Amino acid sequence: MPGGQGGVEDPFRGRRIPGHVAGHEQLRGQDRGEGLEALAGGAVDLYAKYVREPLRAAGLDPVDEEERAEAAFGLLIQAATSLVTYGFERMLRNAWAAEKAKAGEEPGQARSQAK
Secondary structure (H helix, E strand, O other): OOOOOOOEEEOOOOEEEOHHHHOHHHHOOOOHHHHHHHHHHHHHHHHHHHHHHHHHHOOOOHHHHHHHHHHHHHHHHHHHHHHHHHHHHHHHHHHHHHHHHHOOOOOOOOOOOOO
């Protein structure tokens, strides 16, 4: 996975999101399913390197090692779910902002209600 290359501007939180976090570098120019598969594979590689391997090297009881590995993997899933949700929220907000721009509205401006 690219280390912080590219990225996108987050207009709703006022900061830049690195490409490897936002997932845009992996998804640009390829099928989104393949891009998500690559992201998942990279996440599992990092899990193996920074969680599974150190647990094995610690010489724990196999049952304790497996419980800790499962708990850590559960946290990885929670974090991934939050990132995907955040990315989709940004896509929705961007689509909404684009629709409002087409209608000539300023961001944050409510449409006048015709009676």
